[in-house]
Amino acid sequence: MAPPHDAPSAGELVAAVREYLERDVLPGLSGRTRFHGLVAANVLAVVERELALGPAHEAAHRERLAALGHPDDWSLAAAIRAGDLDGRYAELKAALRDAVRDKLAVANPGYATRSGPA
Structure with missing residues (x-):
């Protein structure tokens, strides 16, 4: 938790509400x-x-x-559309795969652990 806030943290509060719903309400x-x-x-x-x-x-x-030379997603998307990264396919693919894995780790972690095409 960020100062000056005391316990419980935002995460702990959210967890408590989720657990209450799951255990007592649902x-x-x-x-x-x-x-x-x-x-x-x-x-x-x-x-x-x-x-x-x-x-x-x-x-x-x-x-x-930064490794791809872009400050934000908009710039990266524009570069992809323009073909500016065509010669860096493997690097771009790895970066995009890692970004999607991070998104899945939050949105649906079970999906990220399923086997499928790499």
Whole structure:
């Protein structure tokens, strides 16, 4: 948590609400209300992962962009469209794969662990 804030951290608060939903609320729900409760618990889990992993992912993404010579995603996308990185396919592919893995680690970590084409 960032100063001047005390415990619990934002991540701990989100985790507590998610756990409350999963443990105490969802078992008593059914149908549409249960579905929306599951969605809410999943959203909180995504927020937890982003709070935990976000700073490291942001730093790694900045490093990947810098290695490709671009300050941000917009610049990189424009360079890809213009063909400016056509000679750096392997490097670009690796950077984009790593970016997608980081996104999946937050959005749906189970999906990232499934085997499939590299």
